[in-house]
């Protein structure tokens with residue numbers, strides 16, 4: 642299976658990066674290949690809603706690093722969204738890239754791809770992910786993709802916190818189990 646992973650943290654060795662690394666380790670051990678796009682370290686301009694792209698019939702007015710992601714997204718069988726929780730949603734960095742899906746909507750909608758969400762947050766409050774989860778599930782539904790599961794890490798402010806938990810192992814196992 643060809644997997645595209647899109648990450649949203651500016652911390653190269655942060656909590657969500659650890660989940661991303663472990664997921665990739667498991668997925669590659671199971672014979673899958675993964676293309677990783679770290680939005681915080683790429684140049685991605687926010688969508689301005691000009692609709693010049695006509696949802697993919699014409700090029701986006703911004704010729705930036707989305708040009709590396711677009712072809713991989715089209716080819717992907719599965720998309721993994723990985724982000725820290727920022728103000729009850731995915732981070733702005735990853736959200737900007739998701740908004741730019743608009744530029745190739747015609748090639749993405751109804752493609753039956755699989756999707757997964759991996760997130761980390763400082764809080765232990767059970768409802769903390771409600772906003773992010775709502776956004777993820779509606780996005781997957783809109784695109785006609787299929788949710789293959791979510792991993793939500795609670796109580797993880799720092800790398801030291803998450804290293805004491807079994808969340809990294811769970812991410813590895815999710816990667817290993819990809820079918």
Ligand SMILES: Cc1cc2nc3c(=O)[nH]c(=O)nc-3n(C[C@H](O)[C@H](O)[C@H](O)COP(=O)(O)O)c2cc1C
Pocket residue numbers: 650651652654655656657658724725726727728729730761762763764765769797798799800
């Ligand atoms: C701007 C900002 C907003 C945050 N908002 C939340 C939040 O709403 N709820 C929460 O539990 N943690 C919040 N956090 C904490 C991060 O989600 C947490 O530290 C996470 O582990 C960081 O992941 P990373 O190391 O992959 O960047 C926030 C952190 C930042 C910097």
